[in-house]
Amino acid sequence: MSLQNMKEMLNRAKEDGYAVGAFNILDYNSMKAVVDAAEELRSPVIIQTSVKTVVFWGYDAVMSWARQLTENTSVPIAIHLDHCKDLEVIRICIESGWTSVMIDASSKPFEENVELTGRVLEMAKPNNISVEAELGAIVGVEDDIHVKEQDSHLADPEQAVEFCKKLPVDCFAPAIGTAHGVYKGEPKIAYDLIEEIAKRTGVPLALHGGTGLADEVFHKCIALGCAKVNISTQLKYAHINGFVDYFVANNIYNPLKPLQAQYDSLKTAVVQNIKLFGSQGKV
């Protein structure tokens, strides 16, 4: 199945009460782990790429892995650009074959966020590319975006409604109390805000900062309207630990062995999340 955008898979997930995992990959090995896990569990999936990862390897390299890995798959798979502030990067991704992009103009004043997101929609829609946008400020570090605790703020529901009325985004990421990175202390999730925004906008919501949330928190957020769940930090740990643990235990200079262990550890993490989000067997 060829790569597709995330509109239909998210709308379906929202209607049916589950979420599609968006897994941040770092290289070919991690992308393969994501695709294989989804195929094995008959689940839709989103291959998510940070701007840093795309710049590190180059647009064409990342896209060639995605095309090759999804060539013979039979589940819906999207390739999505995570948090991007730069319209030029978004433009190149669209031209290179990405099927979905996120414009993150959440640090800008509301009107400017609306304007920039509108410009991305103009670039994306004629190419059948889905668009995710953010409102409010999600605390923590993601890619090159640092938001300190005192600067973070939840999305305003009135603004969220206005935003989604003006802009036909396919996925909406309001700040609802989750954080990027590793949680220090108990996260305070604004469930009532998720519920209100999901109901009033009708747009599938994205849950950012998924790593470290308890299973029941995921279930509650998904039931309230989060149809996309981002997992990044957990996969960074699996990526490093899968490789290092194998090497420390075996001390053999055969890189293919720890790379296999890294793949296994990544795939295990993706499988566990797909089951948790309820998308297993939905294809």
Ligand SMILES: [Zn+2]
């Ligand atoms: Zn995020």
